[in-house]
Structure formats: C-alpha cells, structure tokens
Amino acid sequence: MTLWAELDRDGFEQFVWCRDRESDLQAFIAIHSTARGPALGGCRLWPYTNQEDAARDAMRLARSMTYKAAAAGLPYGGGKAVVVGRPGDAGNDRRFEALGRFIERLNGSYLTGVDVGTTPYEMDAVLRSTGYVTDTTGSMGGSGDWTADMTAYGVISGMKATAKLVFGSSRLQGRTIAVQGLGKVGWALCRYLHREGARLIVSDLNVRLVERAVAEYRAMPIAADRIYEVSCDIFSPCAMGGILNETTIRLLQCRIIAGSANNQLAAPEHAEQLWQRGIMYAPDFVINAGGIIATAAELEGDGPFRTRSRVRRIAGTLAETYAEAEAADVTPAEAADRLAERMLRTEADPPGTNDSRGTRRV
Known part of the structure; x- marks a missing residue:
C-alpha cells in the first residue's frame, strides 16, 4: 500500500513534508485528528534510514496520539513531528527553528513538545519561530525529566491495576x-519499581545504562535479544514499537505485558495471539498516556500535585477497558480502540485558556 493510500485509509487530516534547504531540515508533521481539539504530540529526532520510514513513523505515532488523548478524555487530537537526524548534530538549532516556522503556518492545529531524541533545548529553538510548543525551558515539561517521569508513573499505576486483575493483588513487591x-x-x-520492591531484569543496547541499573536497583542484566524469553511476571516494553510479533510472542514467558513503548503490536492480529496465550496486554496508548496527560495539565494551568492525580486515573481507564473486553468477549486492545473511538465521537471541553485563534499560546 502506498503512503498516500495509508493516509487516506487511516483518516489523516494533514500531512506536511518540511524541507528547508538553508538549515538542511528534513522533517514530517502528521496530523491525524483534531476532532476533539488541536493535535498534541511531541517531536522525535531519529536517524531514519530513508524519508519513507520517517513519514510512516510520523503517521503511526500521530494516530496513536489521537487514540491516547481520546482514551484519556483530553480535549486534544493527535499529531506528531519527526525530524531526520541525530541528537548533537551540528546545525540542529537552526533546523528546529526552521521546523517552528512550519508549525506556525499550521495556525494552531498542531502543538509539539519533546519526544525521543529531543530536549527542552530543541523546543527553545522551535519557540523562536512559534508559540505552539510545550516543554520549553522553565516549564514543568522542560524541567528535568518531568514528562518521562509522568509517563512512568502512569505505567506503574496501570501495572498495579493489571496485576490486581491477573494476580488478585496490586502489590508489585516480589x-x-x-x-x-x-x-x-x-x-x-x-x-x-525498585521502590515497590520488585525484582528487576533489564536490557538495553547501552551497556553503561544496564550496568548502572545493576548497581542502583540490584537488577539482573540480560542480553537485548534474550529479554523476550526470560521468565517473569510482567514484561515491560519501554523502547521502540513493533516488538510484539509472531516470533517474539512465541518466546514470551510472562502473564502481563505493560510498558511505555508506543505501537507495541507489530500488527492488530497479534493482540489475539497474546490473548490466546493467556497473556494480559495493557493497551499501550492507554497505559503510556501519562506524558500527554501531564502536558495537557500544564497547558491548562495545573500544578504537579493535580497532574499526578490525573495520571493516576490511567488505572481506572484500564480497569474499564478490561471490563469491556470481558463483557464483549474481545481482546483488551480491541476494547481500548472502542473506548477511544467512542470518545472521538463525543465533544470535548475546550482546553484551558484560548487565544483568538482557538488555541492556547504557550
């Protein structure tokens, strides 16, 4: 299927190729839906092999953001920007400033922020060209690893809710x-998880990070290509997407999958394969919504305490998803899709304070 056929099939509203020769910017902005409000989604910086891979990644991520925001009940749609490059590349400052000019031309239909490969430094460069950006220096999202922390906080909240259903207790100790x-x-x-008393097994391509986890969290290291077959209670994918496929699912020795990675299923049918194996899958766009909830909370003027309270509601959303899956005899992934699609058909309350163009300027 061609790229354009995929855009049409999945109902994308806008797709922008951003090419600025002066700064050598090569980027894509995908806006999947603004049905509930302006599209909200971070900007990823990654050394894609080719532009088609970058474009398709933007599409997958944008669609996921639509469902993520809807399932969380947020008054935002889904979008994503991807920039072809590497962190630390010479000229990135000018490239992100140029990206900001493309975002400004969208007139508030898309709000960006940090994602894989980007930091408040890149968002500050975007800010020089547009106000439609979050996670800049001085904001909560631009302070330390706040957005990542809130994503992790949502994952552990959802992990406990799933453990209660599968094991009869939300306790993760042991x-x-x-x-x-x-x-x-x-x-x-x-x-x-270490604070909760869980026993950790970790893998990463960065050996130093693994060694640090072993030292700080008494984790057991395992090779990246062996993580799927390790015996555990919960497998938590927190890297890139598409890792649950016919090969890896056969290797899994866990009862629950609950992690922060986006688009964990390589294809929709893999949800059924997990279900048949008796593995409870926490739908990724529900359990990993802590970051977008935190960003929305900051846009609407909430502080850290209220933001954490909002992120904890992920546990309730997952419980609702599992209940619907059981009642309708469908997989949790299908139930989550149904929940998000119902929300997309309902009108959302307007976000925070709006400017004359209907979008909060930050």
Whole structure:
C-alpha cells in the first residue's frame, strides 16, 4: 500500500513534508485528528534510514496520539513531528527553528513538545519561530525529566491495576518484572519499581545504562535479544514499537505485558495471539498516556500535585477497558480502540485558556 493510500485509509487530516534547504531540515508533521481539539504530540529526532520510514513513523505515532488523548478524555487530537537526524548534530538549532516556522503556518492545529531524541533545548529553538510548543525551558515539561517521569508513573499505576486483575493483588513487591529499554521512561519506571520492591531484569543496547541499573536497583542484566524469553511476571516494553510479533510472542514467558513503548503490536492480529496465550496486554496508548496527560495539565494551568492525580486515573481507564473486553468477549486492545473511538465521537471541553485563534499560546 502506498503512503498516500495509508493516509487516506487511516483518516489523516494533514500531512506536511518540511524541507528547508538553508538549515538542511528534513522533517514530517502528521496530523491525524483534531476532532476533539488541536493535535498534541511531541517531536522525535531519529536517524531514519530513508524519508519513507520517517513519514510512516510520523503517521503511526500521530494516530496513536489521537487514540491516547481520546482514551484519556483530553480535549486534544493527535499529531506528531519527526525530524531526520541525530541528537548533537551540528546545525540542529537552526533546523528546529526552521521546523517552528512550519508549525506556525499550521495556525494552531498542531502543538509539539519533546519526544525521543529531543530536549527542552530543541523546543527553545522551535519557540523562536512559534508559540505552539510545550516543554520549553522553565516549564514543568522542560524541567528535568518531568514528562518521562509522568509517563512512568502512569505505567506503574496501570501495572498495579493489571496485576490486581491477573494476580488478585496490586502489590508489585516480589514480582519479577523485565524492563526492555532504559531510556528516560524506562529508567524512571525502574526507579518506581525498585521502590515497590520488585525484582528487576533489564536490557538495553547501552551497556553503561544496564550496568548502572545493576548497581542502583540490584537488577539482573540480560542480553537485548534474550529479554523476550526470560521468565517473569510482567514484561515491560519501554523502547521502540513493533516488538510484539509472531516470533517474539512465541518466546514470551510472562502473564502481563505493560510498558511505555508506543505501537507495541507489530500488527492488530497479534493482540489475539497474546490473548490466546493467556497473556494480559495493557493497551499501550492507554497505559503510556501519562506524558500527554501531564502536558495537557500544564497547558491548562495545573500544578504537579493535580497532574499526578490525573495520571493516576490511567488505572481506572484500564480497569474499564478490561471490563469491556470481558463483557464483549474481545481482546483488551480491541476494547481500548472502542473506548477511544467512542470518545472521538463525543465533544470535548475546550482546553484551558484560548487565544483568538482557538488555541492556547504557550
């Protein structure tokens, strides 16, 4: 299927190729839906092999953001920006300033922020060209690893809700949890899990991060290509998406999958394969919504305490999802899709304070 056919099939509203020769910017902005409000989604910086891979990643992530925001009840739609490049590349400052000009031309239909590969430094560069940006220096999202921490906080809240359903108790003490990926979110999740008394098994391509987790959290290291077959109570994917497929699902020795990675299922049918194996899958766009909830809370003027309270509601959303899955005899992934699609058909309350163009300027 061609890229354009996929855009049409999945109902995308806008798709922008951003090419600025002066700064050598190559980027894509995908706006999947603004049915509930302006599209909200971070900007990813990644060394994509080719532009088609970058474009398709923007599409997958944007659609996921639509469902994530809807399932969380937020008055925002879903969008995503991806920039082809690497963190620390010479000229990134000018590239993100140029990206800001493209975002400004969208007139508030898309709000960006940090994602994989980007930091408040890049968002500050975007801010020089547009106000439609979050996670800049001085904001909560731009302070330390706040957004990643809130994503991890949501994951552990959802993990407890899932454990209560599967094991009869939400306690994670003594549970063996395998964490794949020790980036910002994976690391924060390990910190929370260690405090809960869980036994950690960790993998990451960065050996130094693994060694640090072993030292700080008494984690057991395992090779990245062995993480799927390790015996554990909960497998937590916190790296890139598409990792649950016919090959890896056959290897899994866990009762629950609950992690922060986006688009964990390589294809929709893999949800059924997990269900048939008796593995409870916490739908990714529900359990990993802590980051977008935190961003929305800051846009609406909430502080840290109220933001944490809002993120904890992920546990309730998952419980509702599991109940619907059982009642309708469908997988949790299908139940989550139904929940999000119902929300997309309802009108959302307007976000925070609006300017004359209907979008909060930050």
